[in-house]
Amino acid sequence: MTKNILLVGVGGQGTILASKILTLGLQKANYDVKMSEIHGMSQRGGSVTSHIRYSEDKVYSPVIEHGQADVIVAFEKMEALRYLDYLKVDGKVFVNDYEIPGMPVTSGQAEYPQGIIEELKRVADTTVIDANKEAEKIGSSKVMNMILLGTIIGSMNLTNIDWDQILTENVKPQFIELNKKAIKCGIELAK
Amino acid sequence: MSKQQLMTGNEAIARGVFEAGVRFAAAYPGTPSTEILENISTYKEVLAQWSPNEKVAFEAAYGASLGGARSFASMKHVGLNVAADPFFTVAYTGGNAGLVVVTADEPGQHSSQNEQDNRNYARHAKVPMFEPADSAQCKAMTKFAFEMSEQHETPVLIRVTTRVCHSKSLVELEDRVEKEIVPYVKNAKKYVCVPANAIIRRGEVEKRLDTLKEYSNNCEWNYIEDNGKDVGVIASGMAINYAKEVFGSDVNYLNIGFSYPLPMKLMDSFLKNLKKVYVIEENDEYIEDAVKMLGYKHICFGKYAPDESRFLPAYGELTSDVIRKAVNGGKGYVASFDRSKVLGRPPALCAGCPHRGFFYELGKRKDVVVSGDIGCYTLGFAAPYNAMDFNCCMGASVSGANGMQKVLNMVEGNEKRVVGVLGDSTFFHSGMTSLLDIVYNKGNCITVILDNRITGMTGHQQNPGTGFTAQGEPTEIVDIEGVVRALGIKHVRTIDPNDLTLMRETLDWAIALKEPSVIITRYPCVLKKMSAHDKNEWPQMYSSKCTVDADKCIGCKLCLRSGCPAISVKDKKAVIDKTMCVGCSVCKQICPKDAIN
Numbered sequence: 093m094t095k096n097i098l099l100v101g102v103g104g105q106g107t108i109l110a111s112k113i114l115t116l117g118l119q120k121a122n123y124d125v126k127m128s129e130i131h132g133m134s135q136r137g138g139s140v141t142s143h144i145r146y147s148e149d150k151v152y153s154p155v156i157e158h159g160q161a162d163v164i165v166a167f168e169k170m171e172a173l174r175y176l177d178y179l180k181v182d183g184k185v186f187v188n189d190y191e192i193p194g195m196p197v198t199s200g201q202a203e204y205p206q207g208i209i210e211e212l213k214r215v216a217d218t219t220v221i222d223a224n225k226e227a228e229k230i231g232s233s234k235v236m237n238m239i240l241l242g243t244i245i246g247s248m249n250l251t252n253i254d255w256d257q258i259l260t261e262n263v264k265p266q267f268i269e270l271n272k273k274a275i276k277c278g279i280e281l282a283k
Numbered sequence: 284m285s286k287q288q289l290m291t292g293n294e295a296i297a298r299g300v301f302e303a304g305v306r307f308a309a310a311y312p313g314t315p316s317t318e319i320l321e322n323i324s325t326y327k328e329v330l331a332q333w334s335p336n337e338k339v340a341f342e343a344a345y346g347a348s349l350g351g352a353r354s355f356a357s358m359k360h361v362g363l364n365v366a367a368d369p370f371f372t373v374a375y376t377g378g379n380a381g382l383v384v385v386t387a388d389e390p391g392q393h394s395s396q397n398e399q400d401n402r403n404y405a406r407h408a409k410v411p412m413f414e415p416a417d418s419a420q421c422k423a424m425t426k427f428a429f430e431m432s433e434q435h436e437t438p439v440l441i442r443v444t445t446r447v448c449h450s451k452s453l454v455e456l457e458d459r460v461e462k463e464i465v466p467y468v469k470n471a472k473k474y475v476c477v478p479a480n481a482i483i484r485r486g487e488v489e490k491r492l493d494t495l496k497e498y499s500n501n502c503e504w505n506y507i508e509d510n511g512k513d514v515g516v517i518a519s520g521m522a523i524n525y526a527k528e529v530f531g532s533d534v535n536y537l538n539i540g541f542s543y544p545l546p547m548k549l550m551d552s553f554l555k556n557l558k559k560v561y562v563i564e565e566n567d568e569y570i571e572d573a574v575k576m577l578g579y580k581h582i583c584f585g586k587y588a589p590d591e592s593r594f595l596p597a598y599g600e601l602t603s604d605v606i607r608k609a610v611n612g613g614k615g616y617v618a619s620f621d622r623s624k625v626l627g628r629p630p631a632l633c634a635g636c637p638h639r640g641f642f643y644e645l646g647k648r649k650d651v652v653v654s655g656d657i658g659c660y661t662l663g664f665a666a667p668y669n670a671m672d673f674n675c676c677m678g679a680s681v682s683g684a685n686g687m688q689k690v691l692n693m694v695e696g697n698e699k700r701v702v703g704v705l706g707d708s709t710f711f712h713s714g715m716t717s718l719l720d721i722v723y724n725k726g727n728c729i730t731v732i733l734d735n736r737i738t739g740m741t742g743h744q745q746n747p748g749t750g751f752t753a754q755g756e757p758t759e760i761v762d763i764e765g766v767v768r769a770l771g772i773k774h775v776r777t778i779d780p781n782d783l784t785l786m787r788e789t790l791d792w793a794i795a796l797k798e799p800s801v802i803i804t805r806y807p808c809v810l811k812k813m814s815a816h817d818k819n820e821w822p823q824m825y826s827s828k829c830t831v832d833a834d835k836c837i838g839c840k841l842c843l844r845s846g847c848p849a850i851s852v853k854d855k856k857a858v859i860d861k862t863m864c865v866g867c868s869v870c871k872q873i874c875p876k877d878a879i880n
Binding site: 102115116119123124125126127128130137138139151152153154155157158159170173176177179180181193194195196197198199201202204205206207208211212214215216224255 | 289362364393417445446449451452453523524526527528598602603604607615616617618619620621623624625626627628629630631666778840843845848849850851852
């Protein structure tokens with residue numbers, strides 16, 4: 093049975109590193125894995141997505157179908173809503189309680205929409221996480237992405253994979269411990 | 284290192300190039316192909332270069348092949364338009380050692396100006412073509428393409444699409460096989476394309492195609508999966524994967540990985556026992572037309588149904604849900620929610636982008652028509668600048684401006700001046716010949732070269748102006764102003780675009796001139812990794828940040844016209860996001876109340 097994980101956010105939030113770590117772990121656990129990213133304009137404040145699909149059997153498409161994501165992890169709250177039509181009927185949303193306004197808001201053409209969290213909760217099984225606050229507790233707001241990765245690991249029951257090893261192989265030495273803590277924090281928050 | 288690795292299609296093509304013993308690779312950056320050469324450049328065994336444009340890249344690879352090394356070129360789909368001229372004739376000559384070209388197409392146009400299907404180029408130029416469906420095939424087909432190129436004395440085209448390029452799947456790594464340089468032997472009858480020689484090669488092309496047609500019917504890349512059904516699917520490239528998600532084992536499959544020449548006999552034998560066939564392919568009806576030509580229109584569901592009504596969408600990606608919708612109306616549950624709570628995130632020029640000052644000043648003018656080009660600066664078309672009237676392809680800004688200015692000059696009383704706008708890399712790509720046209724044909728339009736010292740939009744590739752090669756070796760820094768003067772432009776100014784007064788005065792100067800002029804705005808991209816040369820030229824670059832003096836700010840919002848993502852207005856006062864601001868000072872110069880320090 094193929095599992096579908098959708099990571100969404102805004103360029104520069106670290107979705108790409110989080111999805112890289114995730115896919116490497118899944119590969120290590122001998123799953124067939126496919127991952128697809130669209131990030132053409134990401135550097136310039138655009139919306140970014142990573143589709144991750146894995147299975148004990150063969151995975152064909154690297155792209156999740158609408159209505160099929162087991163979990164959506166949103167690094168920014170409006171992005172959670174943007175891609176909510178990818179969520180499965182019994183899928184889960186983990187949403188970072190974090191706002192990045194975007195050009196229409198900063199330029200004064202629009203207001204950042206109110207009631208996003210309420211709308212998410214109305215439609216889907218939603219867990220709100222203040223990843224920025226949690227990250228600062230750990231020691232750096234930069235590990236926000238690893239906390240959110242931790243929520244995926246927790247909610248998809250992937251805790252038996254040796255994530256410490258994957259981090260050791262893929263993160264700069266001085267940040268390994270911080271990232272390990274962040275993933276553990278995310279796993280706890282997903283419980 | 285594990286022998287099995289998760290790789291993008293682009294990484295896998297680069298790995299295939301490495302393993303195939305290739306010694307020379309050239310490209311011009313373009314989404315979604317850019318990372319192919321970037322990855323190749325990390326293999327020290329391969330000489331990898333960014334060429335000024337795709338035509339040059341292909342021709343350099345052709346020359347390298349004649350020299351006797353396995354050679355490679357990659358480009359985005361529209362890049363092959365630029366390289367089409369040599370591509371069509373090299374199809375006649377072939378190389379000496381293997382010659383392989385990648386075209387990266389964009390179903391869905393994620394980052395491109397059009398959605399052309401470059402499979403048509405294979406048929407048009409009579410060049411054999413592969414269509415990998417995943418990263419493992421990217422590597423395998425790339426390697427095999429070199430064998431085919433040498434055996435049949437032909438360039439070989441590999442057509443990939445955005446999802447193949449940018450999605451990751453597992454690849455088995457193998458060792459590089461070194462290939463000796465094949466001695467070059469003079470052979471004018473083969474390589475000098477005068478008509479008398481080329482017409483003979485023309486015949487050879489047909490002979491080669493006859494052989495490859497047979498090969499296509501019997502090769503490992505084109506194969507049937509027989510599930511004992513009377514419904515079938517024919518698909519190529521990434522569309523195979525989408526189709527398998529939808530149909531599972533409920534249909535028979537014909538997988539097409541070698542798609543020019545198409546396996547007509549194999550297709551016929553697959554089709555003859557079917558009651559219905561779905562042809563799943565992105566972009567044009569390339570396979571579908573062949574199915575119909577074989578006489579199966581009455582059972583064929585592709586872009587069109589047998590009654591010629593629309594079946595699959597004509598354009599965009601054919602992801603599984605798109606196919607499912609056409610086949611059985613879709614899968615069911617899709618969350619419905621209040622979409623009005625979702626705002627767009629249109630891309631914006633970065634905080635500190637050196638194009639900002641230029642577009643701010645240009646956007647204020649009513650006496651200009653702006654001819655744009657391909658790069659980050661295309662964003663100048665959008666609000667708040669609205670400073671672009673048209674754009675189409677690399678280099679067209681300059682030549683288009685010239686043509687338009689000539690006609691506007693014919694209109695009595697015309698005061699509109701046409702300004703062509705392009706970047707440094709785009710100028711090297713194909714702006715130089717257009718500028719020559721202005722000089723030679725006595726045009727008088729204005730050209731602005733936004734020289735941000737790097738190829739920005741595609742993610743910071745070196746170019747002839749940056750002082751480094753693709754593999755990081757120091758090289759000559761081509762002087763844009765020197766090139767412009769050498770082409771015959773007499774009026775040239777190089778300025779700092781962050782100085783708004785200077786920017787405005789320089790535009791006034793150019794607009795007042797009766798002769799053609801060039802303005803070069805020279806300032807590094809804010810994201811550029813600065814070279815020693817850059818640091819020497821801009822020692823103080825962005826060393827402070829701007830702040831708002833709330834007592835002086837009157838909330839007039841004029842600073843928002845800078846279009847800077849770091850500025851917003853809260854509670855009627857401007858606010859500058861410190862994490863984003865780099866202190867370019869454009870907003871400070873705009874502020875009428877000196878409220879920004």
